[in-house]
Every structure is written in structure tokens, then in C-alpha cells.
Amino acid sequence: MQEKGNISIHTENIFPIIKKFLYSDHEIFLRELVSNAVDATQKLKRLAALGEYPGELGDTKVTVSVNKEAGTITITDRGIGMTAEEIKKYINQIAFSGATEFIEKYKDKTDTNQIIGHFGLGFYSAFMVSSNVEINTLSYQPNSKAAHWICDGSTEFEIKLSDKAERGSEITLHIAEDSLEFLETSRIHSILDKYCRFLPVEIEFEGEIINNPSPLWTKQPSELKDEDYIAFYKELYPMSEDPLFWIHLNVDYPFSLTGVLYFPKLKKDFEFQRNKIQLYSRQVFITDEVKDIVPEFLMLLHGVIDSPDIPLNVSRSFLQADGNVKKINSHITKKVADKLNELFNNDRAGFEAKWDDIGMFVKYGMISEEKFYDKAKNFCLLKNTDNALSTIEEYEQKIKPIQTDKNDKLVYLYSNNAVAQDIFIQAAKKKQYDVLLLDSVIDSHFLGQLESKLEKVQFKRIDSESVDKLIEKDEPKLSLLTKEQETQAEELFKKVVNNGKVIIKLEHLATDDMPVTIVISEFMRRMKDMAATSGQSMFGGFELTHEVVVNTNHPLIAKAIAAPEAEGEQLIKQTYQLGLLSQGLLQGAELSAFIERNMNALVK
């Protein structure tokens, strides 16, 4: 038998067009051909298991070999093989018509990145790197004749009988001049390592098995111990610290999804840790860009997701709209929330110990996903400046008696920098107030979210008011000064501060409170923060002005107004500058003068 024929497609010159489109992703030809070999092997195994293949299975590994002199790469399997008729049907018609369809769909598109995503062109992708491709194959079916097919990627092919005696297929690629890099064994090694590492059939290259055919995620969770999960983590990320915990995904319906997601110990450099989740389809590596499939807030997780239901051959915008992708995304969100809830309920101490690492995910998730918020509000922890952790509910109960203001609002006090704001924290503690520590990058958004979700709750940064004003009560405040004395004190401050923009506020605070507190109101600061994060020019010229809160009941103030004018002024100046100093607001020449003046006073 010898036959020449025309591949039945309508578009001439498919090859150059596809080659151009797939330019950035040439290496996937190996993934496609090795997975075809694996599929053929598994089909045979299944037939054998069903009793439909009575012969010996023998050694079923797939072999990849490179012959640099001959300029060829060969992929050999001992799977079901093909008859000449099947080659004509599956390769000439189906594989090539898939390629035609691809061109029809995308020939007018210009953005190649958007088009490709990861378009599985199957067998045809061999032509991205080859000038000629040969198939030498013997079907498993009794009395089959081996067939040999050769094609140069044009629409013409040649098929004849062959003397191949072993069951299975041997695909030989004659590597094209512009793709000689693929004849380097190190290159082939790294491609196999990337895409074929967990294929379900043994793959041999240069005398070694390069894959782990039954990776952890394909096993039942009940068969696995903690050590197995940790060992697999190390297999994926050899240099990493142990993960905190993991989630084994195992869904059959309404979509199919397996995998293991690990919570890593977070590093300062978050970006470095992104893109660590690998996406597989039936154990074939597809990509480590899992955006859209994994919720944004879980992008820092590590691990593996395997789903044959994720469309791999469509563009990104398709992926976003795909129903299965959406379902998988929300399933992962739900699983993560359930796992965290379980950890919290079963081992609160362990959960608290991990909170610094988990907190970021939880808060980010609560901000970005409504459904996650609803579950996480029960286990999300708030940490105070003494490092005590409580749930939102517990915290509410704890502060309710003391931190409810006159309008029945619960005031959550927080610090974003316990060192810089120590003086305010101490003042608050003296009043039995509790101060939360909200000092991570997402905390300003997180508290905004809590404020909008929780009823009658207000967050106030500890330095946004004088301590007495933070939580306004109905108790009348008595002034120890007369109206005239108050005016006198105000005048003195105005003179000393000497800046029309600075607001001076007289308040009747406790005698042992600070005489002067410098604050920036919560409202002003949030406006400024918003302007900074949104980059809006609307607030461009927005300048943060501070307020000087004068405690008219402090003995120092009474002393200053009773003293001779120059002396009183000096006292006020010293008090005001101490206030500035405690906030790190006394700087430059003023600071130098302040230090010099105080030094001199010591000498005198």
C-alpha cells in the first residue's frame, strides 16, 4: 500500500499562520505529543482492564529521545497505536481541521497574547518546530498492519505500510532550521520537567524516569498523612519553609477539580510569592497563571489545581466569563473558609499562633468577597496592642461597657504604629480603653469594611483626638478656669503657635491628662489617605493640619496665665513644643533651638 493524498482542509498555508500565532509558546509541542502518547497508553490500559485487550501490556512507559546528528526528536509509546484509517481520520481530518478552525476564528485578531492563552493545538503543534513529521504506528487491534505517515505541514501527506512490529506509536519530528534549540537535551529536560512532571504514565528521557506518575493530589485524603503533604510541598518548592497548613480539593460534581492548596509562611516580598499555584489538566501542566480561577485574595497560596473542566484553549476574557471557572473560583473560596473555620474551632491556640500569617489572607478575603466575609467574620481575629487576640464578637463584648459613646456607638480605638503612638496608647490604657493594633498594609481598607458591615461601630485612630474626646460621654466636664482665664490661655497659645492654619481647641480634661495633645482628626486623615491611594488630584493640594488640644484643667496652664507675661509665654512654648516633640513633629531649626534652650536651662 502506498497512498498520497490531500488533507481535507480549506485554508491553504495553515502552517506559517499558526507558527506566527504560536510563536511565544513553541515549546508546548512536546507537552502535546507526550500527552497524546500518555492518552494512548491509558486507553490501552483501560481496554485491558475491561478485558477488551487480551495481549500483554508489557512495559508501557513513554520514551522521549533526541538524536542531534539526525536532527530529530522521537516520542515513542506502547499505547493503542493507529491503523492507517485512523491516521487519516484522527490526524488528517480531525487534528488538521482543528487547526483550520483555529485560523478561521483568529486570523483577523492582532493581539496574539490574547488569542493564544494556552491553545492546545494537539498534534499539529509539532509543525511549529518541525519541517517534517513522521508517524510510525501499529494498532493494538488484532491483525492490524503497521502504518507510516509523513507530512511537511502543508496540506499534502504520504502514507504507506511499515514494518513496525511493536504495538504503539513512534512520532518523529525532523526539527526545522529555526528550531534547533530543541535538539539540546538540557532544553528538552527543562520542558519535560515543566509540563510532564506529574503525567500519569512513566516518561523516560536519557535513561531516567523524569516524572512522578501518581502525585499526591490524585490520592484520597484518607490515605495521606501530614508528612506526605509536607514532602509533596518540598517536591514542588524545594527551598521553602514548611507550609502552615493545606487544603485538599476533591470535587466530582458539578465540575471536576482536584488539588492541594498550601498556606505558606508569608514573606515581606509578596510579589515574589505570587504565581506559585500550578494549574494542571489531567496531570498535564498548563500554566502557573491561575488568575480568574483562583480568587485574587488567594493568589499567594501555593500548590496545585487539576481540572479537566477548565477551558485551556480560549482567551483570557473567555476564561473570566466561563461558568465552570466561576464555580471553581467560588468553590475554592468556600473550601478555604471552611478549612479556616475548622482550624479555628478545633485548635484555637494553633490558629492564633498562625494568625500573623493567615490574617493577611483573611482580611483581604473579607474585603474582596462578600461570601468569604460572611464566613470569616466568625474566625477573623483582632489583635490589640498587648498582642491579645479576640474574635470580632468577643471584642465587641469586651469593650462594650467602657467604649460605648453617648450616641450608643461602639468606638474601636486602634493604632497603626504602637511605637510612635505610645503616648496616646498609654493615655487610653489609663482610662481602661483597649487599643487594637491595625498596622498591616491592608488594615485601613479592612477597618473601613468592618465599619460598613458592623452596626453602630466607629473606628478611631488613637491619635485622632485627645483621649477624653475619643469616646464622647455625656458626663459634664468642669472647667477649673474662668472664661477670661480661658481666653487668656487661648491668646497665649495663638501667640506661641503663630500659625493661622493650626486650630487651637480648649478642652476641660482631667488634671492628670496631658496639658497639650497634638492630633490629626480621623476625618482629615482618611481624606488624605483616600487621596493618596486613589491618586486623585481632587485632594491634590490637601494639606494635613493638626489641632492643638489644650487641657485647661492641667495645673501648668493655670500657672502660665498667672505668671508674668514673658515667663508664661515661655512655659506655654515649652509645653507646646513638648507636645510636638512627642509626635515627632518638632523638626529642623525649631528642634535645634528647643534642645539648645533646654541645655542652657540645665546649665543655669
Ligand SMILES: Nc1ncnc2c1ncn2[C@@H]1O[C@H](COP(=O)(O)OP(=O)(O)OP(=O)(O)O)[C@@H](O)[C@H]1O
Ligand atoms: N500517540 C498516539 N497514539 C494513538 N493515537 C494518537 C496518538 N497521537 C494522536 N493520536 C490520535 O490523534 C488524535 C488527534 O490528536 P490531537 O493531539 O490533535 O488532538 P487531541 O489529543 O484529541 O486533543 P488536544 O487538542 O487536546 O490535544 C487523537 O485524539 C488520537 O486519536
